[in-house]
Amino acid sequence: xxxxxxxxxxxxxxxxxxxxxxxxxxxxxxxxxxxxxxxxxxxxxxxxxxxxxxxxxxxxxxxxxxxxxxxxxxxxxxxxxxxxxxxxxxxxxxxxxxxxxxxxxxxxxxxxxxxxxxxxxxxxxxxxxxxxxxx
Amino acid sequence: xxxxxxxxxxxxxxxxxxxxxxxxxxxxxxxxxxxxxxxxxxxxxxxxxxxxxxxxxxxxxxxxxxxxxxxxxxxxxxxxxxxxxxxxxxxxxxxxxxxxxxxxxxxxxxxxxxxxxxxxxxxxxxxxxxxxxxxxxxxxxxxxxxxxxxxxxxxxxxxxxxxxxxxxxxxxxxxxxxxxxxxxxxxxxxxxxxxxxxxxxxxxxxxxxxxxxxxxxxxxxxxxxxxxxxxxxxxxxxxxxxxxxxxxxxxxxxxxxxxxxxxxxxxxxxxxxxxxxxxxxxxxxxxxxxxxxxxxxxxxxxxxxxxxxxxxxxxxxxxxxxxxxxxxxxxxxxxxxxxxxxxxxxxxxxxx
Numbered sequence: 001x002x003x004x005x006x007x008x009x010x011x012x013x014x015x016x017x018x019x020x021x022x023x024x025x026x027x028x029x030x031x032x033x034x035x036x037x038x039x040x041x042x043x044x045x046x047x048x049x050x051x052x053x054x055x056x057x058x059x060x061x062x063x064x065x066x067x068x069x070x071x072x073x074x075x076x077x078x079x080x081x082x083x084x085x086x087x088x089x090x091x092x093x094x095x096x097x098x099x100x101x102x103x104x105x106x107x108x109x110x111x112x113x114x115x116x117x118x119x120x121x122x123x124x125x126x127x128x129x130x131x132x133x134x135x
Numbered sequence: 136x137x138x139x140x141x142x143x144x145x146x147x148x149x150x151x152x153x154x155x156x157x158x159x160x161x162x163x164x165x166x167x168x169x170x171x172x173x174x175x176x177x178x179x180x181x182x183x184x185x186x187x188x189x190x191x192x193x194x195x196x197x198x199x200x201x202x203x204x205x206x207x208x209x210x211x212x213x214x215x216x217x218x219x220x221x222x223x224x225x226x227x228x229x230x231x232x233x234x235x236x237x238x239x240x241x242x243x244x245x246x247x248x249x250x251x252x253x254x255x256x257x258x259x260x261x262x263x264x265x266x267x268x269x270x271x272x273x274x275x276x277x278x279x280x281x282x283x284x285x286x287x288x289x290x291x292x293x294x295x296x297x298x299x300x301x302x303x304x305x306x307x308x309x310x311x312x313x314x315x316x317x318x319x320x321x322x323x324x325x326x327x328x329x330x331x332x333x334x335x336x337x338x339x340x341x342x343x344x345x346x347x348x349x350x351x352x353x354x355x356x357x358x359x360x361x362x363x364x365x366x367x368x369x370x371x372x373x374x375x376x377x378x379x380x381x382x383x384x385x386x387x388x389x390x391x392x393x394x395x396x397x398x399x400x401x402x403x404x405x406x407x408x409x410x411x412x413x414x415x416x417x418x419x420x421x422x423x424x425x426x427x428x429x430x431x432x433x434x435x436x437x438x439x440x441x442x443x444x445x446x447x448x449x450x451x452x453x454x455x456x457x458x459x460x461x462x463x464x465x466x467x468x469x470x471x472x473x474x475x476x477x478x479x480x481x482x483x484x485x486x487x
Contacts, residue, residue: 039349045390047207051391
């Protein structure tokens, strides 16, 4: 299992599902795995899995179809993209600038580095998580 | 994984911190043990108030208060000798309490024999009649457990490669654990106690046990209490944790709260000492000029900012490390002190 200790497991599960919605693993209006399936697959307590899923239900990302299961809400992907873009500065840009300052790289040099790296093609590997579920 | 005795040390900020109560008091409200004097909860699968147990003049349990919610998987965590098995023996009616109230499935286990058919106490050192084989155990089990599933028991026997025609006395420790696991799971008892169910099992068999237990729990929800000190490998299966040390409950929390009950702060020892001033250190490790402290609570903005300023690292503390940290202090009942701990406290004070 790839859960880490830095955040509650239910939040990590919610993040994984969100990631799956953003990257297209779980398209809108399709069913996501059940609490039981997540519990067995990730080897986590079902109450924990349920808590993670409910977090997304409360946020309007998932909704429940009675007797069938959990589905990705219409517009969920756009909603996640915009909230994650808002968090982007805090999560990535600020730490990047802080480390750059430590290494005496000016914002201008940093900007140049970003442009040159982007010009080389392939985007960098995703560093936000060590593993994604493939459910 | 852990530091050598020279660098490992329990850090106790004041004299009061040598008692279990104050370690617990350092934890956030949601992780603290239940205060004494609450009424029993008859809805809980297990409800215990002021439970004490002495053998002769030796106090083993000093007054436990806790509830185990029905339908949950609960971890009873602690070091060897902390009182886990004693507590489970009393809860399962195999032993009488010295004092206190115990309600198990709404009844008093030691006085009410009907409780026994609804609970299963699975442990590797279970006593069986001489010349008994695992086959005999499986044959007798349906008489004891009303929800016993023979087909499931046979599947488990194959899964764990248990030789059923060998005398139990001749089984290895791992095979004895397998007997306990087969009985504990196939009994499907409304309340199941697994007392360190992994003794002698290799990593593959332990994972198999965790997977089968989770799967069967999902299909047949019931209350499962597992005592363990292999915490990291079982932590994610738990809904709630009870940490017991020296006969006292030190932490009583849902598993997510327990995970965020402490954090670590590491870097140059002087800076760590300065930034963590005013915080309760549960544990400290040092190597050369570097220190890592386990601090109770979650980092606030001031600490996070100070840590960034001094280039200190804030890290998570897993359940295993947290239990080790709160259980690493010397016992107060014997008056034994850990010299390494004293040294560490002094050097730390100098650093400030």
